[in-house]
Amino acid sequence: MNNRELADTFTLIADLLEIKGEIIYKTLAYRKAAESLAVLDRDAKAYWKEGTLREIPGVGEAIAGKIEELLKTGKLKFLTKLKKEVPPSLAEWLKVPGLGSKKVGLIWKTLKIKTLPQLEKAARAGKLRDLPGMGAKSEAAILAGIESLARRSGRIPLARAYPLALEIAAALKKVPGVVSAEPAGSLRRMRSDVGDIDILIAAAHSGAVMEAFTSLPGVARVLGRGETKSSVEFGDGVRAQVWVHPPERFGTALQYATGSKDHNVKLRELALKKGYSLSEHALKRTNGGSEILCATELEVYRTLGLPWIPPELREDHGEVEAARQGRLPRLIETKDIVGDFHIHTTGSDGRLSVLEMARAALKRGRKAIAITDHSVGLGIAGGLDIARHERQAEEIRRAQETLGGAITILHGSEVEIRADGTLDYPDEILAGLDLVVASLHTGLRQPREKVTARALKAIRNPHVDILAHPTGRLLPDREGADLDMEAVFAAAAEAGVALEINSHPNRLDLDDPHARRAKELGIPIAINTDAHSEEDLDRLFYGVSIARRAWLGKEDVINAWPVEKLLAWLKKR
């Protein structure tokens, strides 16, 4: 049982306990443990073997025991019993916007129904409106929620949400009286997918902003509209909300709206210890109640005795403690990147020639690139056979001659890791390349032992420099290969092979917990665009965001090294 499955199990337990009416803090404890497991950078199994399960945040005696039982037997007696008391299908109802555990429990117990279709039928038949505390409006809201659930495919990939958020913010910035408009929430923390879009507005009055927001083009439904907060749903089910706060309170408001929830809890606890109550409106002295207004986030953190914490770190993964002790990392920035070592051209499935790609990279300030077209085995992408591959060397030589010393063009390859773990080109070809990127594209569904063995074999090939998009995941739908990541890390650390953070917004692979673990083990990281066109070169920003979420500095990333250092590293390998 992997971390994801463990996390899902504890989330289910929390859902069912909450519907059952268990005290809220117990259900919160299960959710906290589930969240920790979901973002854990190593297999829970490794903690179990070491006897350190309780070092996982939110895991105490009881939950550690349950993890152990799940890892040992794949089952959990506690959950089996719970499922008999509360039908597990009810957990699905909680996903319906506007439905919480209280109403779910009420409807289930009163009407004796337990599936989503039964719920929809009951709502259509007008059977919900007569329940205590409910009326025709809540019945209609539940129906609308069920329909909205069907439209939405779940979480929104950053690649869709980020441009939309910028668009909304730009539109609202134009409203008279608006001082600033900033995306907040998980999007500002650059999570690879987000639940909804949050925009924070600084303005003295909110009326005009709310009017403009709720009538934006594409808005299908207004979910709520108030003085300080409104929310809407777009046609494709994406939800957005805005908060409006006075400019002199924008700092506390933006801090609050950026989250994460757990980070805010930590901060508010710290505030209480220092004699303040922290809310989105202000810091308030607990003795006397006078307010301290913060127009910027910097003032909020400073008042609490902390340096400003970059949004990407605000996940309650130790950043508040690090800030208190003055050991926040100096995070890598997009402007630090000088190299891009995973680029395609017309040689395989790219759109531009070597020269055109090199010019485009140069225009973006890159000082070194590697041309890494697919190898012959990936027929679908027009992989290069050995003869065509060798002819490409000439194309690269001419491009280098044309551009002179402004940019270093390396001749590389994205070489397939075959089903048996061997590479797609013979060693003598690989030996002649400047840089070798190895990738898994096929056989991703192989069992853990087999697919891991392939990755390890590739890492141990002395010619391989970078393992690209290690798990092969595609957001939002395709899960990555079931790799034993600890084994991959151990092999990469030993061989000195770099692991890639692929900047394609549907990949973002390594993800941030794995990238953070790789850094801990001293493994060099490559942030590459995997560009197939000129515009693709601009998505570097997404990869850098993942690196920042993983606490990486520029020293950890080979693309940020001076070219001489990079060349020396390649030569030594």
Add this chain to the structure above:
DNA sequence: GCCGTTTTCGGCCCGACTGTTTTCAGTCG
């Protein structure tokens, strides 16, 4: 159920909006 530079027991962040309410509960972030 977890956790501790206030506590090993008694807390566990704080507020907006909606609907069904005549003072509040439920949901959400």
